[in-house]
Amino acid sequence: MGIRxxxxxxxxxxxxxxxxxxxxxPVGICYGRVADNLPPPATVVSLLQSNAxxxxxxxxxxxxxxxxxxxxxxxxxxxxxxxxxxxLANASxxxxxxxxQANIFSHIPPTQIKYLxxxxxxxxxxxxxxPFVVPSILNFHQALRSINLDQLIKISTPHAASVLSGPYPxxxxxxxxxxxxxxxxxxxxxxxxxxxxxxxxxxxxSYINNKNDIELDYVLFRTPNVTFDDGLIYDNLFDATLDxxxxxxxxxxxxxxxxxxxxxxxxxxGGEAAGMENASAYNGNVVSRALGNIGTPRRPGVExxxxxxxxxxxxxxNGDEYEKHFGVFRLxxxxxxxxxxxxx
Ligand SMILES: *[C@@H]1O[C@H](CO)[C@@H](O)[C@H](O)[C@H]1NC(C)=O
Ligand SMILES: *[C@@H]1O[C@H](CO)[C@@H](O)[C@H](O)[C@H]1NC(C)=O
Ligand SMILES: *[C@@H]1O[C@H](CO)[C@@H](O)[C@H](O)[C@H]1NC(C)=O
Ligand SMILES: CC(=O)N[C@H]1CO[C@H](CO)[C@@H](O)[C@@H]1O
Numbered sequence: 001m002g003i004r005x006x007x008x009x010x011x012x013x014x015x016x017x018x019x020x021x022x023x024x025x026p027v028g029i030c031y032g033r034v035a036d037n038l039p040p041p042a043t044v045v046s047l048l049q050s051n052a053x054x055x056x057x058x059x060x061x062x063x064x065x066x067x068x069x070x071x072x073x074x075x076x077x078x079x080x081x082x083x084x085x086x087x088l089a090n091a092s093x094x095x096x097x098x099x100x101q102a103n104i105f106s107h108i109p110p111t112q113i114k115y116l117x118x119x120x121x122x123x124x125x126x127x128x129x130x131p132f133v134v135p136s137i138l139n140f141h142q143a144l145r146s147i148n149l150d151q152l153i154k155i156s157t158p159h160a161a162s163v164l165s166g167p168y169p170x171x172x173x174x175x176x177x178x179x180x181x182x183x184x185x186x187x188x189x190x191x192x193x194x195x196x197x198x199x200x201x202x203x204x205x206s207y208i209n210n211k212n213d214i215e216l217d218y219v220l221f222r223t224p225n226v227t228f229d230d231g232l233i234y235d236n237l238f239d240a241t242l243d244x245x246x247x248x249x250x251x252x253x254x255x256x257x258x259x260x261x262x263x264x265x266x267x268x269x270g271g272e273a274a275g276m277e278n279a280s281a282y283n284g285n286v287v288s289r290a291l292g293n294i295g296t297p298r299r300p301g302v303e304x305x306x307x308x309x310x311x312x313x314x315x316x317x318n319g320d321e322y323e324k325h326f327g328v329f330r331l332x333x334x335x336x337x338x339x340x341x342x343x344x
Contacts, residue, residue, distance in 0.1 A: 024293050024343065026305055028305070029057070030311060031056050032312070035317075036315065039333070040068075042068045047329065047333045054075060060078075061104050066104060071109075072112075076108070079117045093146060100140070110153065114153065115153070124162035134186050137189060138189065154195040158200050163176060164176065170239075173245060180252075187249060191257050199260070200262055202265070203282070238289075267279065270323070280339060284339050287341060288343070314326070
């Protein structure tokens with residue numbers, strides 16, 4: 001076979017594989033580490049690679065974890081802890097650049113960092129830090145721009161659903177008045193820099209807190225024919241929740257900022273509605289909808305990247321028992337229940 005023909009075949013194969021895999025939104029997983037029994041980070045990297053999981057979210061820049069991911073081919077969302085935002089908000093661009101270099105880029109190439117998550121659920125759950133979020137984000141953006149990495153690494157901050165005052169019905173979605181003053185400049189930044197609005201969504205909690213009003217089937221994507229009509233038709237709570245955020249952004253004049261699910265999941269034990277079957281149904285549907293670019297009724301066919309929560313159970317988590325049991329994988333690397341990170 002001539003070399004030209006071989007090259008031609010290779011090119012066809014490449015085109016075939018890139019067009020058959022690049023369509024859907026990538027699905028990643030959160031690597032929470034509030035536990036004293038987790039496998040070493042190098043083992044975790046192999047586990048993610050063997051399951052073809054392309055992205056991982058870590059909640060703080062741990063040097064050993066970053067070094068283990070270096071060269072793995074896995075992209076990262078790296079969290080900047082809430083507690084250090086005051087120091088960063090008031091610092092110089094140079095200081096923020098040094099912080100990035102010392103805490104992240106000295107352990108892993110910047111090309112593997114896809115997102116910086118500056119704080120987590122600050123606006124509604126940790127309000128002391130609210131005034132420091134946008135100034136920290138702007139500082140990091142200037143710092144990344146000074147070394148030409150601002151296009152590569154997108155900056156945002158994940159929100160809890162409690163930033164919405166009226167999440168229901170979805171068309172009534174609006175941001176709480178007490179955080180609007182901070183939310184509007186954040187949305188402006190996200191729009192200007194083509195960065196995602198990050199949301200942590202847990203239909204599980206909505207369900208267990210409103211069992212009389214919400215059907216389990218509606219939460220587990222099992223009601224194609226039982227729908228909720230809000231002008232648009234909803235057949236699951238996940239879409240309804242995402243569209244409440246979209247409606248809230250539209251009300252502020254930022255209707256096309258893209259949405260990302262920075263956390264979602266379902267526990268396997270520890271209380272009502274927790275269980276393998278329910279977790280498998282919920283996460284399985286969330287993943288297949290992301291990979292299939294289904295979008296939501298307000299944004300049909302629009303890509304929504306998703307990070308499932310959580311890689312492993314975290315035995316050091318506080319609160320209700322089920323908080324410890326969101327793990328998709330067991331400590332030995334087996335899946336706790338059936339869920340795939342690639343389309344069949
Ligand atoms: C819409 O949201 C507001 C709060 O933002 C709430 O007072 C109102 O009851 C909601 N409307 C409906 C129809 O639920
Ligand atoms: C649900 O709707 C589809 C088409 O809209 C129909 O084919 C199917 O029989 C319905 N299923 C039930 C259980 O009503
Ligand atoms: C799913 O949730 C329902 C409602 O709480 C519960 O009755 C059922 O046992 C759960 N099943 C599993 C196996 O996940
Ligand atoms: C000492 C100082 O500069 N404090 C500022 C830190 O940042 C917050 C939020 O931007 C300001 O409100 C403080 O004045």
